[in-house]
Amino acid sequence: MRAGLALQVFSVEARKLMSYRTDFWINTVAVFAAKMVVAYYLWTAVFAESGRTTIGGFTQDGMILYYLLAILIGRVVSGGERQMSISQDIYQGSLTRYLIYPTGYGAIKYVEHLGTLVPSLLQLVLFSGVASLLFDFSQLGAVTFASLLRTAVAVAVGNVLLFLMLYVIQGVAFWADNVWSLQVMLRFITSMLGGLMLPLDLFPAWARQILEILPFQTLYYFPVMTLLGRIDTGEWLRTLAVALVWCAMIGGVAHIVWRRGYREYTGVGI
Amino acid sequence: MIQAEGLSKTFFVHRKEPGLWGSVKSLVKRTKEPRHAVRGVSFHVGPGEIVGLVGANGAGKTTVVKMLAGIIVPTAGRARVLGYDPWLRDNRMRAQIALIMGQKAQLWWDLPAADCFLLLREIYQIPRQRFDEGLAYLAETLDVDQQLNVQIRRLSLGERMKMELIAALLHSPRVCFLDEPTIGLDLTAQRAIREFLLRYRQDHQPAMLLTSHYMEDIERLCKRILIIRRGELVFDGPLAEVAERYAQHKMVAVELSHEVDRQQLARELEGLGEILPPEEGHEADLGLRLRTPRAQVAALAGRLLQLLPVTDLSIEEEEIGNIIARIMQEREDENENEEGDEE
Numbered sequence: 001m002r003a004g005l006a007l008q009v010f011s012v013e014a015r016k017l018m019s020y021r022t023d024f025w026i027n028t029v030a031v032f033a034a035k036m037v038v039a040y041y042l043w044t045a046v047f048a049e050s051g052r053t054t055i056g057g058f059t060q061d062g063m064i065l066y067y068l069l070a071i072l073i074g075r076v077v078s079g080g081e082r083q084m085s086i087s088q089d090i091y092q093g094s095l096t097r098y099l100i101y102p103t104g105y106g107a108i109k110y111v112e113h114l115g116t117l118v119p120s121l122l123q124l125v126l127f128s129g130v131a132s133l134l135f136d137f138s139q140l141g142a143v144t145f146a147s148l149l150r151t152a153v154a155v156a157v158g159n160v161l162l163f164l165m166l167y168v169i170q171g172v173a174f175w176a177d178n179v180w181s182l183q184v185m186l187r188f189i190t191s192m193l194g195g196l197m198l199p200l201d202l203f204p205a206w207a208r209q210i211l212e213i214l215p216f217q218t219l220y221y222f223p224v225m226t227l228l229g230r231i232d233t234g235e236w237l238r239t240l241a242v243a244l245v246w247c248a249m250i251g252g253v254a255h256i257v258w259r260r261g262y263r264e265y266t267g268v269g270i
Numbered sequence: 271m272i273q274a275e276g277l278s279k280t281f282f283v284h285r286k287e288p289g290l291w292g293s294v295k296s297l298v299k300r301t302k303e304p305r306h307a308v309r310g311v312s313f314h315v316g317p318g319e320i321v322g323l324v325g326a327n328g329a330g331k332t333t334v335v336k337m338l339a340g341i342i343v344p345t346a347g348r349a350r351v352l353g354y355d356p357w358l359r360d361n362r363m364r365a366q367i368a369l370i371m372g373q374k375a376q377l378w379w380d381l382p383a384a385d386c387f388l389l390l391r392e393i394y395q396i397p398r399q400r401f402d403e404g405l406a407y408l409a410e411t412l413d414v415d416q417q418l419n420v421q422i423r424r425l426s427l428g429e430r431m432k433m434e435l436i437a438a439l440l441h442s443p444r445v446c447f448l449d450e451p452t453i454g455l456d457l458t459a460q461r462a463i464r465e466f467l468l469r470y471r472q473d474h475q476p477a478m479l480l481t482s483h484y485m486e487d488i489e490r491l492c493k494r495i496l497i498i499r500r501g502e503l504v505f506d507g508p509l510a511e512v513a514e515r516y517a518q519h520k521m522v523a524v525e526l527s528h529e530v531d532r533q534q535l536a537r538e539l540e541g542l543g544e545i546l547p548p549e550e551g552h553e554a555d556l557g558l559r560l561r562t563p564r565a566q567v568a569a570l571a572g573r574l575l576q577l578l579p580v581t582d583l584s585i586e587e588e589e590i591g592n593i594i595a596r597i598m599q600e601r602e603d604e605n606e607n608e609e610g611d612e613e
C-alpha cells in the first residue's frame with residue numbers, strides 16, 4: 001500500500017478513536033486500574049502466604065512491574081480490540097466497498113489497526129508515568145536506547161502476529177455465523193500462553209519448552225522481558241526468528257482462508 | 271465495455287425451520303438449497319450508453335451487477351469489464367469503475383464526507399488539482415457544498431445519496447454500475463440526480479448499467495433496456511422498441527355524465543376492448559378506462575360515443591411502465607408450468 005493512503009487511513013482511525021473521549025478516559029483508566037489493583041493484591045498475598053522472596057525469578061516488586069508492563073505493552077500489541085469490525089464487514093456486506101476500490105482489504109485493515117494504537121501508546125506513556133510515582137522502578141535497571149529499540153521490534157512483531165491470527169479467525173465469518181466465540185477463545189489462549197495473565201516463568205519446564213516454539217510468547221512475554229532486560233541477545237534473536245517464521249506461516253494461512261472466503265462472499269445488504 | 275456471456279449465479283441457502291426446535295435441528299443437519307438467482311444472461315454495454323436493467327423484486331438485477339463489479343464469483347458464464355475479468359479484481363480495472371448502491375451506504379459512516387473524499391483521493395491517486403476542481407464542481411452541481419463537513423450518518427437520505435454519487439464519480443470512472451441510485455428520494459432529488467447523470471455521460475462517455483424501479487429514471491436516462499425475469503433476460507433492445515413491439519394496445523379514456531352498468535357494457539363491447547378496473551381511489555367514478563387493440567381504436571371510440579353518455583374522450587399510448595410490467599407478467603404466465611417443479 002502506498003504511503004499517502006496509509007497515512008490517510010491511519011490518521012482517520014486515530015482521530016476517530018480520540019474523539020471517543022469518554023471511552024478513552026473513563027473506560028481505559030478504569031480497566032487499567034482494576035487490572036493493576038487485582039495483580040497488586042493477588043501477588044502481595046501470594047508472596048506473604050508462601051513466605052518466599054522470589055517466585056519464578058521475580059521479586060514481589062518485579063512481579064508487579066511485570067504486570068504493569070504486560071498490561072500497557074499488551075494494549076499496544078493487541079490494539080483497540082476493534083478487529084471485530086472485520087467479521088462485521090463480512091456479515092453486513094461493508095466488505096463490498098473494499099472490493100470495488102483498487103486497494104487491498106487486509107492492508108487497509110492493518111493500517112486502521114495501527115491507527116487504533118495511537119491512544120494505546122499515549123496511555124503507555126501516561127500510565128507508566130503515573131505508575132512510576134507509585135512503584136519502585138529502580139529494578140528496570142539500565143534502559144538503554146538499544147534495549148528500547150529491541151523492545152520496539154518485539155512489540156512490532158507481536159502486533160503483526162496477533163493481527164494475522166485475528167485476520168484468519170475473522171475470516172471464518174465467510175462460513176460461520178458467529179466468530180465471536182472463536183475470538184474469545186483466541187483471546188484466552190493468547191493471554192494465558194502469551195504471558196499476559198502470568199509470566200511464563202511460572203510454567204513447569206516441559207511446558208516452557210513447548211511454549212518456546214509456539215507463537216504466543218512473542219505477543220506479551222517477549223517484549224516485556226526484553227524491556228526488563230532479562231533476555232540475552234542470543235535468545236532474543238532466536239525468539240524473533242521463531243516469531244517471524246510464525247508470521248510467514250499464519251500469513252500464508254490467512255491468504256488461503258481469504259482467497260477461499262471471497263468465493264463464499266455474497267455481498268449481502270444490497 | 272461491459273460484456274456478459276451466459277452469466278449465471280446460483281446461491282445456496284441454508285434452510286432453517288422456524289422456531290427453537292428448528293434451530294436445534296439445524297445444528298445437527300443443515301439442508302442447502304440452490305437458488306438460481308441469475309441464469310445465462312448475456313448482453314453488452316458500449317461507451318456512452320446508459321442501459322436500464324429492469325425486473326421485479328428478486329429478479330436478479332443486483333446479482334448481475336455484483337458479478338460484473340467483481341464482488342461475487344459467477345457460477346457459470348463469462349464477464350468482461352474494460353477487457354478484464356471482474357472477478358480477478360485487477361487494480362487497473364478497479365481504478366476505472368464505480369458502483370453505486372442506493373440501498374447500502376458505501377461511505378464510511380462516522381466520517382464527514384470531506385474526509386471520505388480525501389481517503390478516496392488517496393485510494394484512486396487522483397492528482398490534487400483535479401480532485402479539488404472535481405469535488406468543487408460535483409458538490410456545487412448537486413448542491414451539497416454546505417454539507418461536506420457533516421458526518422455521513424447525520425445526512426438525510428438524499429444528501430447521503432448525492433455524496434455517494436460524488437464519491438463514485440470523483441475518479442471519473444469509465445464504467446458505472448448504478449443499483450437503484452434514486453431509491454427513496456423525493457422528486458426534486460431524483461430529477462437532480464438524473465440530470466447529473468446525463469451530464470456526466472455527456473462529458474465522459476462512460477458505460478452505465480442502471481437499475482431502478484422508477485420508470486421515470488428509465489425513460490429519461492436509458493435508450494436501451496434489459497428486462498430480466500426470474501434470472502433470465504427476456505428483452506434486450508431500444509426502449510422505443512418496447513412500445514412498438516409489445517404495445518399492441520391503446521388506452522381509451524372516457525368521462526361520463528352518469529354511471530352505467532359496467533358488466534353489461536363489457537358484454538356489449540365484446541371483441542372491441544377490455545374495460546380496465548378503476549384506479550385506486552376512483553371506485554365510484556364516472557371515468558372509464560379501456561384497453562383496445564390498435565386496429566380497433568376507431569371502432570371502439572365510435573361504439574362508445576354511440577352507447578354511452580360521453581362528455582369527454584381521449585386516446586393514449588399505453589404507459590411504458592405498464593408494458594414492461596406486462597412483459598414480466600406474461601413471461602411468468604408462459605413459464606409457470608414448466609418451472610412448477612422447481613419452486
Ligand SMILES: Nc1ncnc2c1ncn2[C@@H]1O[C@H](COP(=O)(O)OP(=O)(O)OP(=O)(O)O)[C@@H](O)[C@H]1O
Nearest residue numbers: 266270281283305307326327328329330331332333
Ligand atoms: N446472498 C444471497 N444468498 C442467497 N440468495 C440470494 C442472495 N442474494 C440474492 N439472493 C436471491 O437471488 C434472487 C435475486 O436477488 P437480487 O438481489 O439479484 O434481486 P433484484 O433483482 O436486485 O431485486 P430487487 O429489485 O428487490 O433489488 C432473489 O431470489 C434472492 O432471494
Ligand SMILES: [Mg+2]
Nearest residue numbers: 270331332449
Ligand atoms: Mg436489487
